Amino acid sequence: MSQHSSRRVVIVGASLGGLRTAEALRAAGFEEPITLVGEEPGLPYDRPPLSKQVLAGAWSPDDVTLCGKADLDALDVDQRLGCRATAVEEGRVILGSGESVPFSDLVIATGVAARRLPDQPDGERIHVLRTLDDSIRLRDHLRRSRSLVVVGGGFIGAEVAAVARGQGLDVTMVEVLPTPFARALGTEVGQRCAQLHLDHDTRIIVNALVTKFEESDGGARVTLGDGRVLEADCVLVGVGTSPNTRWLSGLGVDFSDGVPCDEGGRVDGRENVFAVGDVAAWHSPTYGHRHRVEHWTSAGEQARTVAHNLAGKPPRRNAVQAPYFWSDQYGTKLQLVGRPDLAERVRILEVPDKPGSVVGTFWRSSRIVAAVTFGAPVVLARYRPLVTAMASEEDVRATESRLALWPVR
Amino acid sequence: MKLHVDFGKCEGYANCIIAAPDVFSIDDSNVVIVTDSEPPDDERDAVEEAVRSCPVAALRIEED
Ligand SMILES: Cc1cc2nc3c(=O)[nH]c(=O)nc-3n(C[C@H](O)[C@H](O)[C@H](O)COP(=O)(O)OP(=O)(O)OC[C@H]3O[C@@H](n4cnc5c(N)ncnc54)[C@H](O)[C@@H]3O)c2cc1C
Numbered sequence A: 001m002s003q004h005s006s007r008r009v010v011i012v013g014a015s016l017g018g019l020r021t022a023e024a025l026r027a028a029g030f031e032e033p034i035t036l037v038g039e040e041p042g043l044p045y046d047r048p049p050l051s052k053q054v055l056a057g058a059w060s061p062d063d064v065t066l067c068g069k070a071d072l073d074a075l076d077v078d079q080r081l082g083c084r085a086t087a088v089e090e091g092r093v094i095l096g097s098g099e100s101v102p103f104s105d106l107v108i109a110t111g112v113a114a115r116r117l118p119d120q121p122d123g124e125r126i127h128v129l130r131t132l133d134d135s136i137r138l139r140d141h142l143r144r145s146r147s148l149v150v151v152g153g154g155f156i157g158a159e160v161a162a163v164a165r166g167q168g169l170d171v172t173m174v175e176v177l178p179t180p181f182a183r184a185l186g187t188e189v190g191q192r193c194a195q196l197h198l199d200h201d202t203r204i205i206v207n208a209l210v211t212k213f214e215e216s217d218g219g220a221r222v223t224l225g226d227g228r229v230l231e232a233d234c235v236l237v238g239v240g241t242s243p244n245t246r247w248l249s250g251l252g253v254d255f256s257d258g259v260p261c262d263e264g265g266r267v268d269g270r271e272n273v274f275a276v277g278d279v280a281a282w283h284s285p286t287y288g289h290r291h292r293v294e295h296w297t298s299a300g301e302q303a304r305t306v307a308h309n310l311a312g313k314p315p316r317r318n319a320v321q322a323p324y325f326w327s328d329q330y331g332t333k334l335q336l337v338g339r340p341d342l343a344e345r346v347r348i349l350e351v352p353d354k355p356g357s358v359v360g361t362f363w364r365s366s367r368i369v370a371a372v373t374f375g376a377p378v379v380l381a382r383y384r385p386l387v388t389a390m391a392s393e394e395d396v397r398a399t400e401s402r403l404a405l406w407p408v409r
Numbered sequence B: 001m002k003l004h005v006d007f008g009k010c011e012g013y014a015n016c017i018i019a020a021p022d023v024f025s026i027d028d029s030n031v032v033i034v035t036d037s038e039p040p041d042d043e044r045d046a047v048e049e050a051v052r053s054c055p056v057a058a059l060r061i062e063e064d
């Protein structure tokens, strides 16, 4: 390895993507110095439980660490936790303290931040959910609350709504589109997901734009475009994310939707800069374009690919080509493989012997581009290779008849 | 290759099933079932992916 004499890999972002990159570099036998810079002060932790087990109080914050102190120390990386990277200049990362850290190779793993609505106050009662601190604050507040308004029909809002209903709160979800979850799942499957919420007495208001937030000691008020006012003890805003790229302006790349990378994670036009995880928009050979994927599994797989390429092994591109995502709502596991956003049409099928379990399949021309299951992991597993291969209708039907799945009209 | 499952840790995420459907399944109470605890070598890539994709690190490969 040491034919590159003065190498130092600097990884910025010490969460799933950044930590996994460091681990995979060491596992690949990379012995040169590594610096891991992360804005959050504590040990790296895992985010999916923040809207599930941690929020419900089933897990303590200690249960979500991705890596114990001893394991982190054993990686032998220069740890800069609690340090924010503020800029990147030729061959150097600048930290908030003013210090500059030189690199031979840079890995960008700064993830995304929860988006806020215009004029959204940062008060006691109005929450977003991205970090462990956010989760604990919201958990504690839910315990003291009788009602919750969720602004935004997305997965984070859905999981928070489910946890809050589980604790007996009165929950209202507000969505600007005609169907919640449509952005991720399309209208038909989005409607199915909405039904799950309605079945659990979560109220849903659609076609509603939030125009005003107010907070007082007595509660929060959310005003909608048509003048309606919703009052609640607690409000969660889950309206998507924006990539943490502001510190990267010195690279002179267009970051309008994440960091553009090739199919091995190398940033466009930069020989020695890579990006992984939620912040990165990798080129996908399967789909023929760049796409940012905010899924747990992708961050780990991309980290492994980048570490492999950085360790000087034969170039490799990402192994997982169809993105995979799961979500837990009211005890039902929703799992998604592929790209529903590319679909032109949808078919919904019923799973035998599993009341309420359905599969949605998403089609572009006569190829399958995504599948989503509610409460049927074993079925989703059989669709995954089909979606990865963008299989034909004939091949998909052969599998479906083997699984005895029946279309729902 | 031998598979070790920590059933106390398994949270039923089912990610392992997605990665290696011929080796893992899940029971009605959402706990993983190993259908083949000594999977053949051609399942290695899939099993390694399953091990990595388990969010609670409940799976481990023991080399013979
Ligand atoms: C509540 C919640 C629930 C989720 N549930 C699921 C799920 O069920 N299934 C699923 O597949 N995915 C889920 N996800 C998504 C998954 O957690 C992400 O895909 C994953 O965290 C991405 O990891 P990352 O390392 O790319 O980014 P992040 O985890 O966002 O990490 C980025 C890190 O970089 C740090 N950082 C940012 N800017 C700087 C800077 N300038 N300098 C230094 N450090 C910086 C941040 O503080 C952060 O620690 C969920 C996410 C959230 C928030």
Ligand code: SF4
Residues within 6 Å of the ligand: B009, B010, B011, B012, B013, B014, B015, B016, B017, B026, B031, B032, B053, B054, B055, B056, B057, B058, B059
């Ligand atoms: S991925 Fe892990 S937690 Fe999930 S079912 Fe498999 S073993 Fe259990």
